[in-house]
Amino acid sequence: MDVIPLARVRSSFQALATVLVIACARTPANTTTAPASAGFSLIREPECYNLSYRDSTADSSSRLFPTWIKLFPGLASGAAMGRHHAAITEAEWSALLKYSGWKKIAGDSLEIMFTGTAEGIRIHVARLNNSLGGRATWLTDLVGFATTSLELVGTRESCP
Secondary structure, three states: OOOOOHHHHHHHHHHHHHHHHHHHHOOOOOOOOOOOOOOOOOEOOOEEEEEEEEOOOOOOOHHHOOOEEEEOOEOOEEOEEEEOOOOOOHHHHHOOOOEEEEEEEEOOEEEEEEEOOOEEEEEEEEEEOOEEEEEEEEEEOOOOOOOEEEEEEEEEEOOO
């Protein structure tokens, strides 16, 4: 009786799982995607927001989060850029810009991400008229550090 090594079984299972995820995520060519609902998932022109934070304490400091963001056009996702707090250096902020962008997550809600190799910022907001409301969360791969999360309000302004 042949015995199949555990490593080979695990690698076969991972390959199968990857193929299934890709197959399920693919939209067939003869189907259409749902239309954008009430303009919430569709950004037709850049949108800029000035951000302010609540619940700031010694443990949860707003200095970790962007003070301003720009969302670039897209149907259900797109690029994003942000300006850092004055207490953060340009080098520290640049480390968070390896991956940045926004995506629709549900109804009128967006997820905006600014991430680097080991740390990042996740912003979950609802869009309502000319404002954003939600939470910003500091993410880290470092073990033993508490998660910082603040309530935010974004006020739309003209983009430069």
